[in-house]
Amino acid sequence: MASDLHLLVGGAQGSGLETTMQVLAPAYASLGYGVMANREYFSNIVGRHSYIHMRISSSGEPKALQYPVDFIGAMDAESVFTHYDDIREGGFLLYDMGTARTRLVQIASMEPDLRNRLLENFKKLGIQPPTVESVVSYLEKDVGVNVIGLSFTALFEVLIKKHGLTRAQAQRFRSSILIGAIAGLSGLDREALELGLEKRFGSRPKVLEINKDFVASVADEIEREYGTPLKLAEPKAPYSEYVVASGNDAVAMGKIVGGVRYQAYYPITPASDESVLLEAYEGLKIDGESLGSIAILQTEDEIAAISSVIGAALTGARSSTATSGPGFSLMVEALGWAGKNDVPIVVTYYQRGGPSTGLPTRGSQSDLLFTLFASHGEFPRMILSSGDHLEAFYDAIEAYNLAEKYQMPVIHLLDKFLANMVASMPIPDLEGVRIERGETIFEAPRGPFKRFPRDKPIAPRPVLGSGAITWYTGDEHDEYGHIDEDPVNRNIMYERRWKKMEIADKEIPEEFRAKYYGPEDAKVLLVGWGSVKIPALEAIEVLGEEGVRAAYLHVRMLSPLPKRLISDVLSRFDPENVIAVEANYLGQASKLITMETGFLFKKFVLKWTGRPIYLNELVEGVLDIVKNGRSRVVLSYGK
Amino acid sequence: MASDLHLLVGGAQGSGLETTMQVLAPAYASLGYGVMANREYFSNIVGRHSYIHMRISSSGEPKALQYPVDFIGAMDAESVFTHYDDIREGGFLLYDMGTARTRLVQIASMEPDLRNRLLENFKKLGIQPPTVESVVSYLEKDVGVNVIGLSFTALFEVLIKKHGLTRAQAQRFRSSILIGAIAGLSGLDREALELGLEKRFGSRPKVLEINKDFVASVADEIEREYGTPLKLAEPKAPYSEYVVASGNDAVAMGKIVGGVRYQAYYPITPASDESVLLEAYEGLKIDGESLGSIAILQTEDEIAAISSVIGAALTGARSSTATSGPGFSLMVEALGWAGKNDVPIVVTYYQRGGPSTGLPTRGSQSDLLFTLFASHGEFPRMILSSGDHLEAFYDAIEAYNLAEKYQMPVIHLLDKFLANMVASMPIPDLEGVRIERGETIFEAPRGPFKRFPRDKPIAPRPVLGSGAITWYTGDEHDEYGHIDEDPVNRNIMYERRWKKMEIADKEIPEEFRAKYYGPEDAKVLLVGWGSVKIPALEAIEVLGEEGVRAAYLHVRMLSPLPKRLISDVLSRFDPENVIAVEANYLGQASKLITMETGFLFKKFVLKWTGRPIYLNELVEGVLDIVKNGRSRVVLSYGK
Amino acid sequence: MASRGVASYRTEVWSDWCPGCGDFGILAAMQKAFAELNLDPATTVVVSGIGCSSKTPHFLNVNGVHTLHGRGIAFATGIKLANPNLTVVINGGDGDLLGIGVAHFVALGRRNLDVTVIIHNNQVYGLTKGQASPTLRKGEQVKSLPVPNLQDAVNPIALAIASGYTFVARAYSLWVDHLKEILKAAISHKGSAVIDVLQPCITYNDIYTAEFYKDRLYKLEDDPEWDPVVRDPGEEEEKKATALKKAEEWGTRIPVGVFYVNPLKDTYEDRLAKRNPAYSRENPPAFQSIYSEGSSLVGPEEFRKLFDRFIVKVSRR
Amino acid sequence: MASRGVASYRTEVWSDWCPGCGDFGILAAMQKAFAELNLDPATTVVVSGIGCSSKTPHFLNVNGVHTLHGRGIAFATGIKLANPNLTVVINGGDGDLLGIGVAHFVALGRRNLDVTVIIHNNQVYGLTKGQASPTLRKGEQVKSLPVPNLQDAVNPIALAIASGYTFVARAYSLWVDHLKEILKAAISHKGSAVIDVLQPCITYNDIYTAEFYKDRLYKLEDDPEWDPVVRDPGEEEEKKATALKKAEEWGTRIPVGVFYVNPLKDTYEDRLAKRNPAYSRENPPAFQSIYSEGSSLVGPEEFRKLFDRFIVKVSRR
Numbered sequence A, B: 001m002a003s004d005l006h007l008l009v010g011g012a013q014g015s016g017l018e019t020t021m022q023v024l025a026p027a028y029a030s031l032g033y034g035v036m037a038n039r040e041y042f043s044n045i046v047g048r049h050s051y052i053h054m055r056i057s058s059s060g061e062p063k064a065l066q067y068p069v070d071f072i073g074a075m076d077a078e079s080v081f082t083h084y085d086d087i088r089e090g091g092f093l094l095y096d097m098g099t100a101r102t103r104l105v106q107i108a109s110m111e112p113d114l115r116n117r118l119l120e121n122f123k124k125l126g127i128q129p130p131t132v133e134s135v136v137s138y139l140e141k142d143v144g145v146n147v148i149g150l151s152f153t154a155l156f157e158v159l160i161k162k163h164g165l166t167r168a169q170a171q172r173f174r175s176s177i178l179i180g181a182i183a184g185l186s187g188l189d190r191e192a193l194e195l196g197l198e199k200r201f202g203s204r205p206k207v208l209e210i211n212k213d214f215v216a217s218v219a220d221e222i223e224r225e226y227g228t229p230l231k232l233a234e235p236k237a238p239y240s241e242y243v244v245a246s247g248n249d250a251v252a253m254g255k256i257v258g259g260v261r262y263q264a265y266y267p268i269t270p271a272s273d274e275s276v277l278l279e280a281y282e283g284l285k286i287d288g289e290s291l292g293s294i295a296i297l298q299t300e301d302e303i304a305a306i307s308s309v310i311g312a313a314l315t316g317a318r319s320s321t322a323t324s325g326p327g328f329s330l331m332v333e334a335l336g337w338a339g340k341n342d343v344p345i346v347v348t349y350y351q352r353g354g355p356s357t358g359l360p361t362r363g364s365q366s367d368l369l370f371t372l373f374a375s376h377g378e379f380p381r382m383i384l385s386s387g388d389h390l391e392a393f394y395d396a397i398e399a400y401n402l403a404e405k406y407q408m409p410v411i412h413l414l415d416k417f418l419a420n421m422v423a424s425m426p427i428p429d430l431e432g433v434r435i436e437r438g439e440t441i442f443e444a445p446r447g448p449f450k451r452f453p454r455d456k457p458i459a460p461r462p463v464l465g466s467g468a469i470t471w472y473t474g475d476e477h478d479e480y481g482h483i484d485e486d487p488v489n490r491n492i493m494y495e496r497r498w499k500k501m502e503i504a505d506k507e508i509p510e511e512f513r514a515k516y517y518g519p520e521d522a523k524v525l526l527v528g529w530g531s532v533k534i535p536a537l538e539a540i541e542v543l544g545e546e547g548v549r550a551a552y553l554h555v556r557m558l559s560p561l562p563k564r565l566i567s568d569v570l571s572r573f574d575p576e577n578v579i580a581v582e583a584n585y586l587g588q589a590s591k592l593i594t595m596e597t598g599f600l601f602k603k604f605v606l607k608w609t610g611r612p613i614y615l616n617e618l619v620e621g622v623l624d625i626v627k628n629g630r631s632r633v634v635l636s637y638g639k
Numbered sequence C, D: 001m002a003s004r005g006v007a008s009y010r011t012e013v014w015s016d017w018c019p020g021c022g023d024f025g026i027l028a029a030m031q032k033a034f035a036e037l038n039l040d041p042a043t044t045v046v047v048s049g050i051g052c053s054s055k056t057p058h059f060l061n062v063n064g065v066h067t068l069h070g071r072g073i074a075f076a077t078g079i080k081l082a083n084p085n086l087t088v089v090i091n092g093g094d095g096d097l098l099g100i101g102v103a104h105f106v107a108l109g110r111r112n113l114d115v116t117v118i119i120h121n122n123q124v125y126g127l128t129k130g131q132a133s134p135t136l137r138k139g140e141q142v143k144s145l146p147v148p149n150l151q152d153a154v155n156p157i158a159l160a161i162a163s164g165y166t167f168v169a170r171a172y173s174l175w176v177d178h179l180k181e182i183l184k185a186a187i188s189h190k191g192s193a194v195i196d197v198l199q200p201c202i203t204y205n206d207i208y209t210a211e212f213y214k215d216r217l218y219k220l221e222d223d224p225e226w227d228p229v230v231r232d233p234g235e236e237e238e239k240k241a242t243a244l245k246k247a248e249e250w251g252t253r254i255p256v257g258v259f260y261v262n263p264l265k266d267t268y269e270d271r272l273a274k275r276n277p278a279y280s281r282e283n284p285p286a287f288q289s290i291y292s293e294g295s296s297l298v299g300p301e302e303f304r305k306l307f308d309r310f311i312v313k314v315s316r317r
Ligand SMILES: Cc1ncc(C[n+]2csc(CCOP(=O)(O)OP(=O)(O)O)c2C)c(N)n1
Pocket: B266, B267, B268, B269, B302, B326, B327, B330, B357, C050, C051, C052, C053, C054, C068, C069, C092, C093, C094, C095, C096, C097, C120, C122, C124, C125, C126, C127, C128, C133
């Protein structure tokens, strides 16, 4: 029995693909397995190819995704063609026999690039003409894949007859077939399966009922026919409960725990799901009682979003916005105003593939240097970047704390990978969570107030409505917040703002801001940030097994950068063995580290296709550098 | 006779102060003197204190400004108080005796910071109560300043009587008094003076006539009374003609020579003067014939400005916008679209004091790192920064050439210092100016066109309307410009864009991009960019005289950074003797150099009060580092 | 609370507008209106954009938020929503509110948030030296334009009505008491109010001068028939149409006064409270407590309840 | 030139809209209109913003510029001004043009530039999964909203008229031929034209469905009295008022057709050419030569003449 199960389920966008993840993730989690699932999709609503890539781990932890997978469930012909080489020898392919005759050239929704590449590949492999049938047979015979052909139509017929559905209604159960097949092949406990279905369809009893019946029947059928070849080892379950959530969800939960009282947003992928979730929580109701209220506003654009967030922050509400690259690009002017006026705001920034509209539904880590220097003029800001779902949750809270303690904008930098990946994480340690509001004051002496005293970089902050009268301006200001162009005052106020950064750099433990993982005597060091953490942590283990003692330095706070800790760690390695691992072209964090420490990176593993960095390719990339002396490996795995 | 004359003329904003510069600059230039004049003013239209700071140099070159000055002309009481300590021993102060009784505390337009500081200073100096009278008498007795008191009212009476003006009309000749006084004290040739007046008032014969008469009478009167103590040495005139212009003007001229055909802008200080000047040239008329037409549009905001510029650039028109920090902050999203689509646009960026609204009418060099990384995602852009007026002119042309040759956005980074300083520069070498349009094509084969061939990073660019059919999108694209999310294509297109930067880095001579000034065996190296060049070039001479062999490395192109040349130069110096000189807090160019080369700067001379770096303080700052071992000197001279 | 005198609404900051600028009249009217409404300076917030006009908050002894060019309304929206107990007034130039900021101007109308917008309409971009603003008419060439303006003017009254504002008025900055009365009505009005204030810029606008306005302006309320108030939902379209027609009058006679008032439409705050009863003036988001003794109000138990849908219990089978 | 068939305006790019999306109708109408007007693909430019609707240019075999969210009009403005010979059509969503891009929408009306704007009005943000767009009405809760919409809808017709557009129409994406005719008229019109196209979003909008529109829509032109054209400057206000009133009709009956046309107002290009005769269609800025043999047209002599005011001759005295 395997310790891990790698699955991929493909189909057309809009055909219910997400359901597989939403059902299977809680189902496996309920048995103590760690789950990680990614969804890849085009910037399209219906029709383009999409897929769920999932790993179920008996370690009990959500673990990195990798290729090839053990099982592919193809909802349509396009999925068979697209993923024919993503499956391991001995793995399983499930497909709809109704698509057997479909020819590759008939797939209108496939991008010409891929179609042409596949035509070439299939030609080389002698699969002529490429049809689902011919590809499947190649997989079966030449690759050793176990192929399971089902007639989806026949299965729908059952639904139509048994439950009195129309054909159109029956079609919506397409994903249930795949769920059933996976449950069958992996011998998934049926109660767990039902729990998964309840999580997904609990609010629609009729659909739930049909699904329970239908999925179980498929599962039983499959199990009867094929046994449970994908049965997993018993999980070593360290947790008694899991939160099964996406990064968007984790951040929204963090914000709620952190006390968000105002959020403004303009819709954008992959950020708006977070705000839409918050909208559903605007009443903060528990057992009919309300803990408070979150004012959530969908604005006319991102400029209005951040501007109104600044306004709300001035009133004392914990305030934030969530956006992605194009939206943030529009926010930079206002960001400067917040920086200039010591306003604690939080911008949750989900990076997607750029530049410009780029790959709007894919991920990247290409906006670090932009966020660090965004807006004209110089002012301090903090940048937090989370490595996984749990970090994302805690950082969402910490972002508010830091913003209020140090009175400056905090950018919480995430990426589409984390945003959309669903993971099982332990229930956060809520006792350990602290709410720190710094010098925020809700009742102040009446009358004009020195909001910006020259001698206090971090000063009492009476909110609007507290009794104090305060002024704010984007111009250089005096102690009261009035316009002041005097050169002496200018120098003082300019330094006063930067002084906050010095204080923060002293106070925030470097151990929080960066963390070294791996053996103390490692020879190779990977340096990364954000969701690189997920594959990197496992990669150093695998590399160890391959005889390469490797470690990973995870940078969680990019500003203020923990440069002493980083320099220390770097100094322990031969520069030839220090590898920047990033989902961008420039090696942005490595550039930042150079800027701050003078350490010049020589080795890079980079990726910018918009697909996540997979464990297998990361390991190979590092080996290519370590063993073959390559200096720059560009990854490109994933459809 | 002195080789240089340093002047300062102060008065209320809106009281005609600029006239002094507009008359005196051409007057002295017409005699072969080099002229440099700066205007400092508040973000205010009428009433706040403003002043012109000017240097007239017999070297024939426009030279750096410095303190203290030889002459101060005070149009009002505030100017006397404000600048009492800007005048050298033996220098001259001219003031209006009508203000003699004015008390410091009466000056409502003065900022409280300055007033309080002055009150303290005057108290220490025993000037009690501080009135114009008491300050003037202190200057005369304790400092050895030659004071010239004139009754402005009496002079106006003459105007009223002799020319039949109303009192209000007569008041407008306030600046003429100062011009006359300066002409008198410096023994300015009267024909040259008339030429200056004609340049300024040529279109208003009546005003011109009165001015000629009035200014000459004041000049004669003053000369009679005081002689010509400020007479300058004969100029060594290397030029037979000068262009007397501000940086805004120089850039506008460069754009016209460079072939601008579309400019869009939204008003902003200190950029819009450039566009307003271009507006006056929209017909490009010479002797009634038109060379073409410039379409100029004042847009609804900066987003529209840059967006329309991109649109115009797609049609083949040389297109640009001019803005400052807040405007550029709004442009970053569209900048990315241009970068993504190989569109040659030019953004002329005049830096002012930030962050946010900051010091909107003062200068800075605080936006370099912002421009370098502005916009989400990664794409190449060029950054040119001019060191003086002549460079600004040439760079304005070169910016279009580079944009079209390398098909990417070019940011021409200037600052308010250059924008508003008026200098006498030689007539540019127009024979040497080349117009290079790269692969721009106005007649193309009809039909769909591969605008982005995979194998040609710099490809033929048929403009809209050329016959070809082209597509553009902010999404990742295929060779035709259609949306393409394929990972293989993605890698190719991403690298294709960056390849242009590599080509540019190879092709553009490093000698153009950075230049070393000073003795080969220098021991101390100043490193700077932009208008730092002006004081730095003279500072190394002065330092040489003080026994410090210093050189200056001027970086004109920040992207692609000429890193080989820079590394070479840096390697020749002891890092302890390498000093970054910048008008910002972070030492932004030094950080960029570190990022690219690993060289860590240890010494800094920085300034961010919004006033220019003056020669005297720069020299002192460098000496403080070299002699006293200081590592960071923050300059603050100037009111 | 004892009523406050006009003087108490003044700060010591020197108003650096050009002598004779119409902005002085608007400032004076605001101070008077605030005094007569006896606004509490601590719960009053004046928000502005960027421009000559937008310096206003510094001269008023109430909370002042001098924001970015065109963004006053957007900042104010967050302030008001997070704490609906605050009285919020927005000052901006015609360029600020109707040019770069017009998206927010339109959006505010769609929300009917209970705030007041004062447009300082001087037909120019004052602080950047007199370029054409969106209210300058086609063909006009004020002092500092090198060439005549080619863009049509936007009509603030028409745009406001089209956007959904429920109190729409025009005033003249030199008629301080008239403006003051309109201001009081606007601030007292529940919903988004806008006042288009004709404000001579004596430095750059040599067309729309005090001289120009002198003989042309007349007050709508001088016509006893004039009734801009919607008293029944059925009247809405009719009243709007009448107001729009009046708004087109700009020649030998120019009307000032209240063009349109609709007190029947619910404010955004009301809509929000209706959808989410936890949102209220009594317990505004800004002042809600979010923690006790350093810990979040959402402790382990609350977390489990709130996020039940995300939580999966592990049971070995 | 020989006339081109509809097919020649199609590309091979797969239209990845949801099957049944109203955008297909708009695309078809554009192709037909282009064919019937026999537009030269090489001098036709379709500009769009971002959204489902904004993918349109990729499906049309004419020049296509797929820009940024809300910025289609702004890009198009530069294209048209730099080369007024180009036929420019702008496609955008309701969110794109009336939300984030509304400042440009208003500005275009003020200029009357000779371009055509097509609003794909589906009352939602399609491509970001169905949030409320500015045309969704207050209280409505389409499919993917967790809570009802609280903002009032903007009326595109009213806003267009208030902004100064000189051709204002509404159409329905499923009435392809009717839309096509309006499109032809809009493109042929000299000045800024806007068509508000009601476009069912079958995936996210379960309120304004084809079903909903079916019995409600009627054509303005079916009323023989209906005459939206301004034939005399004096008629302008009257015609506008009538159009505005019609625009308010949204209930059991919803009008489509041409609401307002004013052919008498000069376009921005005309205004520019009048001010600066060197600006012309014959010699558009984009195609002017700016150099010969590598040197600027502004050589030493031209420089001296052009910039005379800046030049000072040095004469030793
Ligand atoms: C984003 C941005 N663009 C441009 C400016 C420059 N700017 C300052 S004030 C102003 C215009 C002011 O005009 P208006 O809003 O009409 O106010 P007024 O000065 O006439 O009262 C502009 C464009 C700015 N501050 N920010």
